[in-house]
Amino acid sequence: MNTPTSHTACPDCHGLGKQNRGLSKRAKQRYQKALEVYQRFPDNPKPVKPKAHLQVCPTCSGSGLLPAPQPPKPDNTRFPHVAIIGSGIGGTALAVACLHRGIPFTLYERDADFDTRAQGYGLTLQQAHTAVKGFGIDTLGQGIVSTRHIAHTPDGTVLGEWGMRKWDTQTNVTPKRTNIHIARQNLRSALLEQLSGADAIRWGHQLNGFNQTEAGIQLKFDSQGNATTAHADLLVGADGIRSSVRELLFEQEPYPLRYLDCIVILGICALSDLQNAAQELLDQKTVFQTANGNERMYMMPYDPEHMMWQFSYPLAEAEAKSLSAQGAEALKKEVQKRTNWHAPIPQIIEATPAALISGYPVYDRELLRPLDFASCGPVTLLGDAAHPMSPFKGQGANQALLDALALAQRISKVCKPNTSWKNTNLRKKILTPFETEMLKRSATKVEASARAARVLHSDQVLQERDGPRGGGKQ
Structure with a gap:
């Protein structure tokens, strides 16, 4: 990195x-x-x-950042102290964006350390340069740019092909609007590197509750079996689809988890474990998918030495929960039973160790409305905690990054230099405008991701055309 x-x-x-x-x-x-x-x-x-009209800032080339010997010192007079719950992509990105602007923050994570979490799966950063430059990341060392996408039937018949190599085989220039495939933990590590020396991460802190008072927000944690407390002025839940902050914030959840009628099974395979890793589909520049109108396999580069696969199909919720609970070996057998398909799919599944296989039922939620936050005071949500979506459009991490940057920028814009944030209504001036923009922006992504969950497991995916799947309407 x-x-x-x-x-x-x-x-x-x-x-x-x-x-x-x-x-x-x-x-x-x-x-x-x-x-x-x-x-x-x-x-x-x-x-x-x-x-x-707005134009790209020529001074920073649109990143909003300039190199500096060290980040600015936290300004506790100008800015509220932000407590961030969850050190996933969205939470860590918010911490980085706060660091660059001198916004005081503390990042709380229930895991004991970075390595506690499983290896994690891959994600696709769409328009990747734009996505990460606002966080001071110039390059993603383990990121892979895909240049070709292919869709097949189970016997290997090509339904469509698209991407740089399809449309412009003469160019040697990587376009700015590229998609980069990267392991989730590698992106998270790149963000955490920005925080080195900040002394603002509290590992092993599970949020149990919070109280809002005139003096701010009192946070209650379980830290390695000990009850601890902390203070903040603004609380952000970035703790995923089953967010503790969201659960505590709403006495009655307005939008329960919504099952999308399918299960996803994921795995990571080392190319070195394959007998014929030199074949065309495994050149680490190709993304391919195979579907039969019910089941669908999607494979993409994970890092320079590994491929990641995602297998999905419709299944009743109770059965999906049961299969997921049976563990990796049962999940692997189920995939093998269903994918006697063209090479290298069976070979990749066979070579994938059970330790790198997991599966889960797919959920999202109906989108929150800005009014749902009206009585929430200085507490908000971002990423999957605010707007969970299916993985089939690859938008979860992208939206979390946009959320994080938008919130930090809003805080910095509203809290003017040489003023006290205490004279600012955080809910009215910062959080409500942030939430309104976030929910409007993410609404189309949530809807498109849910639609893709239907389309990709239907006959619509078998249409012969050179273009992405999953965008049609039911």
Whole structure:
């Protein structure tokens, strides 16, 4: 992974990555003329003042950050102290974004340390350069750029092919809008490297409760069997689809988990364990999927030495829970029973160790509304805690990164230099605008991901065309 470099928010764009370009002369003239007409004929609709266009900040090239010898010191007068629950992608990204802006924070994680969590599976960062540059990460050392996607039937018949190698075989230039496949733990490690020296991570802290008082938020933790407390001014739940913060925040969950009628089984296979790893589909630049209208296998590079696979099919919820609970060996046997398909699928499943196989029923939730947060005070959610979605559009990590950056930017924008945050209504000025934007942005992703769960396990996936699957409507 890349060597960590300290960063600070760009002063020219205030860490937003964009600047106000101002109105064009023509736009000003049109508005002025419309205003004059309105003044003469006030019964007409009042003209709306046009908004200025934004442009990429030339100083920071749109990242919102500049290299610095060290990150800014936390400013406890200007900013509230942010308690972040959960050190997954979203929580760690928020901590990094706070660090770069001098926003005081503490990151709490129930795991004893980074290595407690299982190896984790792969994810796809869409428009990857844009996704990570706002967190001070210039390169992802273990990330792999895929250049070809292929869809097959079980006998190996190609239904469609797309990607760089399909459309432009002459280019040697990697486009900026690339998708990067990376192990979840590698991305998490890259983010945690940004926090080295910050002394703001509390491992082994399981949140048990919190109380809101006039003085702030009192947090209650179980830390290695001991009851501990901490104080914060703003609380963010970034603790996943079964969020403890969400459970404590809403006395009655407004939107229970919604089963999407399928199970997902995942595995990681070392290429060195395959007898014929030199074949075309295993060149570590190809993503391929195979489906029969019911079951679907998706395979992508995990890192330079491994492939990750994702097998899914419709199953009643009770059966999906039962199969998942039976463990890795049972999951592997179920996949093998269903995938006597074209090479190298059976060979990859056979070579995958049980220790690197897991499975789970797929859930999402109906999306929260901004009004659901109205009485929540200085407490909010992000990532899967706020808007869980199926894995079939690969959007979970991307949306969590966007959430984290948006919240830190909002805090920095509202809490002006040389002022006290205590004069700011955190709910009204920061959290409600943040949640409104987050929920609007993620709504289409949640809906598309749920739709993909249906389409990818139907005959629609068998259409012959050169393009991604899962985007059709039922």
